[in-house]
Amino acid sequence: MVSPHRTKRPWQGKTEASAKKEGISYDPTCYLCPTNTRINGVTNEDYKSTFVFTNDFGALLEDTPLFDYNEGLLKAEGESGICKVICFSPDHSVTIPDMEIPALVKVVETWQKEYRELGNDPKINYVQIFENKGAIMGCSNPHPHGQIWAQHSIPTEITKKTESQKSYFDQHNAGLIQKYIQQEIEQDVRIISQNESFVTLVPFWAVWPYEAMIVPKRQMSNIGMLTEKEKADFAEQLKILTQKYDALFDTSFPYSSGIHQAPTDGKAYEEWHWHMSFYPPLLRSATVKKFMVGYEMFAMAQRDVTAEYAAEKLRSL
Numbered sequence: 001m002v003s004p005h006r007t008k009r010p011w012q013g014k015t016e017a018s019a020k021k022e023g024i025s026y027d028p029t030c031y032l033c034p035t036n037t038r039i040n041g042v043t044n045e046d047y048k049s050t051f052v053f054t055n056d057f058g059a060l061l062e063d064t065p066l067f068d069y070n071e072g073l074l075k076a077e078g079e080s081g082i083c084k085v086i087c088f089s090p091d092h093s094v095t096i097p098d099m100e101i102p103a104l105v106k107v108v109e110t111w112q113k114e115y116r117e118l119g120n121d122p123k124i125n126y127v128q129i130f131e132n133k134g135a136i137m138g139c140s141n142p143h144p145h146g147q148i149w150a151q152h153s154i155p156t157e158i159t160k161k162t163e164s165q166k167s168y169f170d171q172h173n174a175g176l177i178q179k180y181i182q183q184e185i186e187q188d189v190r191i192i193s194q195n196e197s198f199v200t201l202v203p204f205w206a207v208w209p210y211e212a213m214i215v216p217k218r219q220m221s222n223i224g225m226l227t228e229k230e231k232a233d234f235a236e237q238l239k240i241l242t243q244k245y246d247a248l249f250d251t252s253f254p255y256s257s258g259i260h261q262a263p264t265d266g267k268a269y270e271e272w273h274w275h276m277s278f279y280p281p282l283l284r285s286a287t288v289k290k291f292m293v294g295y296e297m298f299a300m301a302q303r304d305v306t307a308e309y310a311a312e313k314l315r316s317l
């Protein structure tokens with residue numbers, strides 16, 4: 001459901017604090033800054049590019065006992081895994097849009113390395129890479145960082161995407177997302193930016209006002225398959241999209257972003273086409289966000305701006 005006429009209504013509801021950058025490169029009280037000691041007593045390295053460590057308060061633990069609970073309609077099982085934190089930069093105030101391409105390539109290479117290493121563990125069948133940016137998204141520390149949750153079972157969103165891509169691939173002997181981006185590139189109304197290897201667009205089915213996706217033009221099941229050129233092209237689109245986001249409402253633009261890619265349970269997944277999605281909450285200014293409540297909770301998602309309008313707006317910045 002798309003109802004763009006709705007944004008004209010006067011807003012007397014909740015407004016958020018505008019996100020201003022901290023402006024300091026080192027904060028002695030930050031648990032992610034180089035050389036600082038974290039709450040569990042471990043001291044961070046004097047790192048110069050990216051820095052990865054196991055989350056001191058991870059939701060998933062490696063030694064969770066395995067169990068099976070099966071009682072009538074109720075079913076549960078033990079889940080093990082590992083949660084990591086990735087600092088993108090030693091600089092406390094630098095966010096992805098501020099980073100130079102070579103530094104962003106380092107971030108991409110860190111994601112590749114973690115996906116491979118964690119995925120090679122026979123107990124890890126899926127690796128979720130994501131970032132929560134901004135206090136509005138529940139991010140507890142302004143130091144630029146992302147997370148990885150790697151686990152034994154395959155989460156529901158990934159299972160749905162695997163089933164849809166597999167079913168399309170079996171029927172058409174072609175990739176679903178490959179076909180989709182071909183159509184988007186031909187129509188050229190929801191494209192935000194593109195280069196030789198990647199396209200950045202507002203997906204046709206977007207529900208968040210400025211939702212976007214960065215998709216490789218070549219079908220590949222995971223980020224480990226990127227060539228040198230593709231890594232730089234991905235980093236460029238990452239920078240372009242997040243710079244446009246910051247320019248949209250003149251704020252350090254909040255979002256949740258994540259990479260969806262093939263599970264790591266040893267199967268082939270030739271139907272999979274990895275992509276990175278961005279779900280930003282802001283609707284019409286730095287302080288007014290979209291609320292997914294009421295009708296959205298009980299019926300279905302409703303958009304306040306069209307996907308084409310959002311793409312045009314971001315393209316023009």
Ligand SMILES: [Zn+2]
Nearest residue numbers: 030033092143
């Ligand atoms: Zn910091």
